[in-house]
Amino acid sequence: MKYVLLRYTFVFFIFSNSQATFAQQNVDLRKEAISKVLFKGNYFSFYLSPYISQKAKTERQTGTYSLGAANSSGIEVGSNYFINFNDNYSLIVGAHAGFSGRNFKLFIRKSDFIPNLENDINFQGRQTKDYALYLSAPIWIERRWIKKNNTIWNLDAGINLRFDPDDAFYFYDFRGVDINGQYNKVLNMDGEVGNNLKPWLNYNIGGGYSILLSNYNFLRVNVLANISATKVVNFNYTIDVSGKPQSTGTYSSNLSYIGLSINYIFTGTNKRLLKLYEKNMK
Numbered sequence: 001m002k003y004v005l006l007r008y009t010f011v012f013f014i015f016s017n018s019q020a021t022f023a024q025q026n027v028d029l030r031k032e033a034i035s036k037v038l039f040k041g042n043y044f045s046f047y048l049s050p051y052i053s054q055k056a057k058t059e060r061q062t063g064t065y066s067l068g069a070a071n072s073s074g075i076e077v078g079s080n081y082f083i084n085f086n087d088n089y090s091l092i093v094g095a096h097a098g099f100s101g102r103n104f105k106l107f108i109r110k111s112d113f114i115p116n117l118e119n120d121i122n123f124q125g126r127q128t129k130d131y132a133l134y135l136s137a138p139i140w141i142e143r144r145w146i147k148k149n150n151t152i153w154n155l156d157a158g159i160n161l162r163f164d165p166d167d168a169f170y171f172y173d174f175r176g177v178d179i180n181g182q183y184n185k186v187l188n189m190d191g192e193v194g195n196n197l198k199p200w201l202n203y204n205i206g207g208g209y210s211i212l213l214s215n216y217n218f219l220r221v222n223v224l225a226n227i228s229a230t231k232v233v234n235f236n237y238t239i240d241v242s243g244k245p246q247s248t249g250t251y252s253s254n255l256s257y258i259g260l261s262i263n264y265i266f267t268g269t270n271k272r273l274l275k276l277y278e279k280n281m282k
Contacts, residue, residue, distance in 0.1 A: 037272035038150060043082035044266050050075050051259020053100050056251055063247025065108060065239040070125035072101030074257060088144050096136040100255040102233060103129045106187060114243035117176045121186055132193050132255060137161045140204060152210040160202050167194035184242055191235030200230040216269035222261040228254040
């Protein structure tokens with residue numbers, strides 16, 4: 001009886017070990033196949049980028065009072081196409097649309113006015129927020145470093161061509177109410193947003209990390225900086241405080257920002273794996 005039991009135990013051990021070896025071989029072969037086809041074709045991705053835009057630049061020209069500004073938020077969405085040269089380098093082109101936020105700040109005590117206002121003038125950034133619409137066509141070069149399990153560190157750099165399809169003239173008129181119930185003009189601001197319907201160049205640099213999902217697509221998160229030298233928001237402003245000289249100045253923004261970019265990248269690896277297996281079966 002002991003002999004029979006030992007024999008079956010030995011057979012079970014050999015069978016289990018063979019199964020484990022076979023399974024490991026299958027896993028290794030699949031990893032090898034994935035590494036062969038993962039970067040052999042081009043990719044398409046959906047793109048989302050929430051960001052913090054640089055605060056507008058304000059300059060006082062005359063008078064005592066001046067506008068301020070704060071950082072604001074924006075968002076950009078679109079799609080990218082990855083042209084893979086090899087495992088390490090790609091050219092990325094895209095088509096995006098975005099809304100870039102801007103705001104201004106102004107505080108004047110009610111007692112500065114003659115007669116006094118009922119309330120202080122206190123315009124905070126969240127109360128004065130506005131957006132600029134733009135279209136964007138990025139062209140980036142990517143360098144990749146492939147790590148264990150095909151996770152990736154990447155560095156991207158390049159340009160994007162921006163265009164504002166709604167070259168608009170803006171006019172802001174803010175007033176306060178004095179203790180006699182009369183309206184007093186306080187702030188007038190006007191100017192153009194856009195670049196006279198002309199495209200302009202921005203410069204980008206960023207990098208991040210990509211995870212290979214179970215369906216062999218990538219989920220990528222990057223930190224991205226957008227740098228622009230073109231002022232596409234250009235306003236003049238006047239501040240009137242009764243009993244005091246008028247204050248004047250300029251307000252401008254180039255819509256530069258820093259933020260995150262999130263890509264869901266369709267690699268097409270499953271289709272290429274199928275073709276590879278069909279080729280090996282012939």
